[in-house]
Amino acid sequence: MANSRRVEKVSSLIKREISQMLISEIKDDRVGAGMVSITEVEMSGDLQHAKVFVSIYGTDSAKNETMEGLKACTAFVRKSLGKRISLRHTPEIRFVEDSSLEKGDNLINLINRITPKDNPLTEEE
Template identity: 30%
Template structure:
């Protein structure tokens, strides 16, 4: 077992190397605008997962995934040369859906902000349908008018 700090440092280094290599070495026409967002290395330093996003539609994402799968050997050898470690971890590329989820959340929050603004605008000129405070309070029970009317009702019965 390797030190977790070493695994984190190696993951950061792999992310840097892979992103630079994709930009400069990989000339596959299927490769779109790929951004490496994260890399994670297992604690035994044998496997590395590289997360990426692609700017474009679903076909661009699928084509970029194929291009990265075909370039895995070149990228792994580049990582091995630049890190100088004894055993180079295998690379697995995974499409990162976090930016899509974040964009959906931002859109939902914007819709809620508009709904709140509309509700606040409607609330500015709103009035109560009945009394502003429809509840009974103990001090209301001590009204002299209520006492007189209740005593008259008792004497009538």
């Protein structure tokens, strides 16, 4: 139980620190600070690996370019985390695109397009 709280705490800390790096430290032009947000960080139980989920706003080509930029700065992010967070070993970082927000928006748009006449459950017999 205590280990899961530690993993959660470290995940939260890593999310905050990387978010701060995106705003002020990562200089790669492909990573637009206003276009990227960290949605979640999943840590392995041994704190050796961190999967950083990012939501990227923009076209598919912009998203691909941003992911390339994030992957290119992975070593910088890990090194910076090592200086900011006191852990025995700095975890390996892996950026993963999180498309759940986009899927949610699409689902809401589909639901909003349904009118009562299209829905067989609301029709009177």
